[in-house]
Amino acid sequence: MRGGSVAVVGGSIAGCAAALAASRGGAERITVFERADARLRDRGVGIGVHDARYAELRDAGYMADEMPWAPLNRRVWSVRDGDAEHGRAIGTQPFPFRAYNWGSLWSELRRRVPETATYRAGAKVEAVEQDADGVTVRLADGEPERFDLVIGADGYRSVVREAMYPGTGAAYAGYIGWRGTSPDVSGLPSDGLDAHNITFPGGHCMAYRIPDGSGGHRLNWVLYTAPPRIDGLHPDLRTPTSLPPGRLNAELTEHLRALVAEHFPPFWAAKLLSTPAETTFIQPIYDLDVPRYATDRMVLIGDAASVARPHLGAGSVKALQDATALEAAWVAGESWKEILEGYHAARGPVGTAMVGLARRMGSAQVEETPDWSAMGQAEFDAWWQEQNNGSDRRSGFGGHSLKSS
Numbered sequence: 195m196r197g198g199s200v201a202v203v204g205g206s207i208a209g210c211a212a213a214l215a216a217s218r219g220g221a222e223r224i225t226v227f228e229r230a231d232a233r234l235r236d237r238g239v240g241i242g243v244h245d246a247r248y249a250e251l252r253d254a255g256y257m258a259d260e261m262p263w264a265p266l267n268r269r270v271w272s273v274r275d276g277d278a279e280h281g282r283a284i285g286t287q288p289f290p291f292r293a294y295n296w297g298s299l300w301s302e303l304r305r306r307v308p309e310t311a312t313y314r315a316g317a318k319v320e321a322v323e324q325d326a327d328g329v330t331v332r333l334a335d336g337e338p339e340r341f342d343l344v345i346g347a348d349g350y351r352s353v354v355r356e357a358m359y360p361g362t363g364a365a366y367a368g369y370i371g372w373r374g375t376s377p378d379v380s381g382l383p384s385d386g387l388d389a390h391n392i393t394f395p396g397g398h399c400m401a402y403r404i405p406d407g408s409g410g411h412r413l414n415w416v417l418y419t420a421p422p423r424i425d426g427l428h429p430d431l432r433t434p435t436s437l438p439p440g441r442l443n444a445e446l447t448e449h450l451r452a453l454v455a456e457h458f459p460p461f462w463a464a465k466l467l468s469t470p471a472e473t474t475f476i477q478p479i480y481d482l483d484v485p486r487y488a489t490d491r492m493v494l495i496g497d498a499a500s501v502a503r504p505h506l507g508a509g510s511v512k513a514l515q516d517a518t519a520l521e522a523a524w525v526a527g528e529s530w531k532e533i534l535e536g537y538h539a540a541r542g543p544v545g546t547a548m549v550g551l552a553r554r555m556g557s558a559q560v561e562e563t564p565d566w567s568a569m570g571q572a573e574f575d576a577w578w579q580e581q582n583n584g585s586d587r588r589s590g591f592g593g594h595s596l597k598s599s
């Protein structure tokens with residue numbers, strides 16, 4: 195179907211890809227509404243993309259080799275072993291991933307938003323309303339605007355999803371990701387080609403090298419654990435949020451630093467504890483799934499549609515894959531109804547399967563951790579295998595293959 199007007203709410207990874215998909219699908223007028231000012235705040239964090247998923251997305255025209263990345267080959271899981279500098283490796287696994295910096299990945303996708311599309315930064319959408327002929331988009335300031343279709347690419351607190359499924363919010367998983375990036379990449383084992391998971395009772399921390407956006411590298415890490423019960427931890431972690439630098443509760447930060455000092459091998463403890471406070475922040479971890487990715491004239495993409503816990507390393511991959519599926523459904527469909535039905539059929543079940551697998555991984559890797567210190571490679575392999583053996587094997591670690599959807 196050619197023609198028609200499309201509003202994309204959210205101009206991050208999913209939003210830029212959605213604008214590209216709508217343009218290739220044949221939409222005539224595309225407007226992206228992004229509430230953040232001219233440049234999205236560079237979160238500077240790492241995004242891992244599985245090599246095989248990258249190749250599919252490159253072939254589909256949503257990723258390209260000039261997007262700066264750093265290679266990763268293996269992932270080494272380790273546990274503290276007295277004063278041994280790097281601890282003891284309990285398991286090693288292949289890890290064919292490309293490490294990206296969120297900021298440069300977003301800039302590259304932003305550059306690919308077609309010139310025929312209008313990208314409106316600083317435009318916050320307050321509400322969307324659907325009727326028989328289309329959708330009204332209400333902005334925080336300005337007149338309401340009409341479109342044939344709205345694409346919700348507005349992340350896990352989506353206003354478009356709220357209009358489709360009132361009250362269906364993201365559910366707090368009961369633990370957080372404490373994230374940081376540091377300029378100190380000195381002495382990384384294997385010249386930074388390995389990713390490292392440092393384990394401890396009740397969680398683990400993943401650390402790997404990412405491009406810094408100007409030809410060098412940074413160390414990116416994320417530590418998953420349940421926060422201590424602290425009165426007045428603000429804001430309530432159950433409300434979808436993230437705590438930026440400067441708003442980290444001091445008691446929470448102290449708790450996390452003490453945990454690292456006690457449980458991390460000296461090399462990794464030093465790396466985390468020397469990370470500048472202004473490049474650390476906290477993201478509570480959520481689960482989110484919706485009954486359908488699309489209703490009459492509203493459609494969801496990326497985190498607005500579903501959020502799998504980050505242990506899959508596939509959230510951005512899913513957002514870009516959603517866009518490729520939307521484009522394919524658009525090209526094949528002859529009406530809005532056909533396009534949206536085709537898109538939901540291709541992506542809805544995949545999103546649900548990812549949420550399920552990520553829950554199993556979160557349970558095994560954070561909520562009910564094994565006795566890591568008793569593990570060797572054989573025990574590690576069996577433990578890993580068990581998490582991956584769910585009833586639905588359609589989606590796997592690093593994201594499912596586009597070919598199998």
Ligand SMILES: Cc1cc2nc3c(=O)[nH]c(=O)nc-3n(C[C@H](O)[C@H](O)[C@H](O)COP(=O)(O)OP(=O)(O)OC[C@H]3O[C@@H](n4cnc5c(N)ncnc54)[C@H](O)[C@@H]3O)c2cc1C
Pocket residue numbers: 203204205206207208209227228229230234240241242243317318319320347348349350351352353371373416477495496497498504507508509510511512513
């Ligand atoms: C700890 C952690 C680690 C992760 N690691 C990985 C990884 O290794 N690999 C990977 O692929 N993924 C990873 N992810 C997931 C990944 O970051 C997301 O899945 C991906 O970026 C999807 O982005 P999105 O565009 O859907 O949403 P977002 O990036 O949240 O973008 C939503 C956009 O919408 C805008 N917006 C929101 N509301 C409005 C409104 N009302 N009006 C206008 N604009 C609005 C926001 O400003 C924002 O720019 C990780 C996530 C977490 C939490």
